[in-house]
Amino acid sequence: MNAADRYFAKLVGVTDPEEKRKIIGAEFIYVFEEEARKLGAIPFLAQGTIYPDIVESGSEQFVKSHHNVGGLPKDMGFEKVVEPLAGLYKNEVREVGLMLGLPTELVNRQPFPGPGLGVRVMGEVTPAKVAVLQQADAVVRAELDALAPRPSQYFAVMTDTYTVGVKNGQRTDDPVIAIRAVVTEDFMTAKCARLTFDVLERMAGRIAEIDGVSRVVYDLSGKPPGTVEWQ
Numbered sequence: 402m403n404a405a406d407r408y409f410a411k412l413v414g415v416t417d418p419e420e421k422r423k424i425i426g427a428e429f430i431y432v433f434e435e436e437a438r439k440l441g442a443i444p445f446l447a448q449g450t451i452y453p454d455i456v457e458s459g460s461e462q463f464v465k466s467h468h469n470v471g472g473l474p475k476d477m478g479f480e481k482v483v484e485p486l487a488g489l490y491k492n493e494v495r496e497v498g499l500m501l502g503l504p505t506e507l508v509n510r511q512p513f514p515g516p517g518l519g520v521r522v523m524g525e526v527t528p529a530k531v532a533v534l535q536q537a538d539a540v541v542r543a544e545l546d547a548l549a550p551r552p553s554q555y556f557a558v559m560t561d562t563y564t565v566g567v568k569n570g571q572r573t574d575d576p577v578i579a580i581r582a583v584v585t586e587d588f589m590t591a592k593c594a595r596l597t598f599d600v601l602e603r604m605a606g607r608i609a610e611i612d613g614v615s616r617v618v619y620d621l622s623g624k625p626p627g628t629v630e631w632q
Contacts, residue, residue, distance in 0.1 A: 404428070404432045405528075407428060407432070408425060408428055408519070408526075409526065409527065409528055411424050411425075411428055412424060412425075412519065412525065412526045413525070414525060415525060415526070416524050416525055418520065418632035421516065421519050421520070421526065421632070422516050422519075422520065422632075425515075425516040425517070425519050426474070426515070426516065427474040429515070429516075430446070430474055430477050430478075430479075431474070433446060433479075434477075434478040434479070437479075443479075444479060444480040444481065445479060445480065445481050445482070445483050446477075446479040446481075446482050446483065447482075447483045447484075447485075448482055448483070448484050449484075449486055449494075450484040450486065450487045451486050451487065451489055451490065451491060451494055452487065452488055452489055452490055453490065453491065453587070453588050453589055454487075455487060456589070457628075490587040490588070490589065491512070491586075491587055491588045492586045492587050495508050495509065511551075511552075511553065511554045511555065512554055512588070514630055518531050518534055518535070518538075520630050520631065520632040521534060521538075521556060521557070521558045521559065521630065521631065521632075522534060522558075522559045523558070523559060523560050523561035523631065523632065524561035529613070530559055530576075533559065533576075533611060533612075533613040533614065534557060534558075534559045534578075536608075536611045537557035537559070537578045537608045537611060537614065538556055538557040540557070540604055540607045540608050540611075541555055541556060541557045541580055541582075541604060541608075542555070542556070544600060544603060544604050544607075545582060545596075545600075548600070552582040552583060552584055552594035552596075553583055553584050553585045553586075553588070553591070553594075554581075554582070554583050554585070554588075554591075554629055555580075555581065555582035555583070555594070556580075556581055556582075557578055557579070557580055557581075557608070558578065558579040558580075558581055558620075558631045559576055559578060560576055560577045560578070560579055561576065562576065562577045563575060563576050563577070563615065564577055564615045564616055565615070566615040566616060568612075573615055574615070575613050575614055575615035576613070576614065576615060577614075577615055577616050577617070577618060578608050578614050578616075578617050578618075579617075579618050579619070579620050579631070580601070580604060580605075580608075580617065580618070580619050580620065581620045581629070581631070582594035582596060582619075582620075583623075583624065583629055585624070585629075588629060589624075590623070590624055590625070591623060591624040591629055592623050593619075593620065593621045593622060593623060596619075601619055604617070605617035605619075
């Protein structure tokens, strides 16, 4: 089942990051519930929640509602949520994975946010915006997958800033794409990846060729003050 249309319908007109996260988190659970019912009586939902998710969603040091923590609906149909990794940092989770004999490429792959591209599209999330961002993100992943060593996490972000450009001799007014790449161990703190200018220039050139993109920038922010994801 492809539930994309359900998410897009729920997100029409929504621009607030917290509201987007909670809408996506709730729909995420409802989709799981429907799929679980097709398989019979499944009382538990297992999640890969890790300690940073809980810290950032906590009331004392609130940063944002992670879909698997603050974004869970109160009317959830599962009897219980099982979270075996909730007390571990990302690097500790990877150590557990290696101890269990999981493939290295699986253990070391970069994280992908639970709310998906909903937190990488600034402003309202629409199918058209997501389609453009997917193309830009594919460029970033293709270029940085080839590096050794690779950054800890890297992706493209569609900003809500529109700038004037020129394509095929015609004036354009399209959004800016930002590239985000960080180096970190535990994902509680991070530094921007020091990519070479050749890599940045090549990525920017390829992304700028995509219809619906005006220009490309590189995010130099660390964590803190910024978070790894933009929303």
